[in-house]
Amino acid sequence: xxxxxxxxxxxxxxxxxxxxxxxxxxxxxxxxxxxxxxxxxxxxxxxxxxxxxxxxxxxxxxxxxxxxxxxxxxxxxxxxxxxxxxxxxxxxxxxxxxxxxxxxxxxxxxxxxxxxxxxxxxxxxxxxxxxxxxxxxxxxxxxx
Numbered sequence: 217x218x219x220x221x222x223x224x225x226x227x228x229x230x231x232x233x234x235x236x237x238x239x240x241x242x243x244x245x246x247x248x249x250x251x252x253x254x255x256x257x258x259x260x261x262x263x264x265x266x267x268x269x270x271x272x273x274x275x276x277x278x279x280x281x282x283x284x285x286x287x288x289x290x291x292x293x294x295x296x297x298x299x300x301x302x303x304x305x306x307x308x309x310x311x312x313x314x315x316x317x318x319x320x321x322x323x324x325x326x327x328x329x330x331x332x333x334x335x336x337x338x339x340x341x342x343x344x345x346x347x348x349x350x351x352x353x354x355x356x357x358x359x360x
Contacts, residue, residue, distance in 0.1 A: 225291035
């Protein structure tokens with residue numbers, strides 16, 4: 217099972233304040249544990265929303281909204297992708313994580329859909345086959 221683990225933003229991360237050297241070292245150690253255990257597929261920190269944009273869809277109309285965005289507590293400061301056996305295992309790993317911010321922090325864990333999850337909407341398997349081909353193309357580009 218794959219899970220996206222979302223580190224929620226706070227006022228400091230949205231202001232572009234970088235983690236302290238101590239926090240970077242603690243997170244580096246945690247990431248090393250994740251990698252050694254075969255859990256971490258990917259993980260990155262994100263620039264503040266002031267450097268981002270959103271695209272709002274309304275029918276065929278597209279509207280670009282530049283950051284920063286309100287509601288800091290709803291924004292993401294970083295993420296991991298975990299490959300684990302269960303949600304409970306992902307939770308246990310996150311309970312070992314250093315607090316990503318000074319003070320209160322929140323990390324959200326969300327399961328990632330797999331092609332099999334969409335089987336009821338794809339009775340012939342044609343859409344899943346195309347998805348697998350796309351994934352194989354992406355993987356081959358990573359290696360080159």
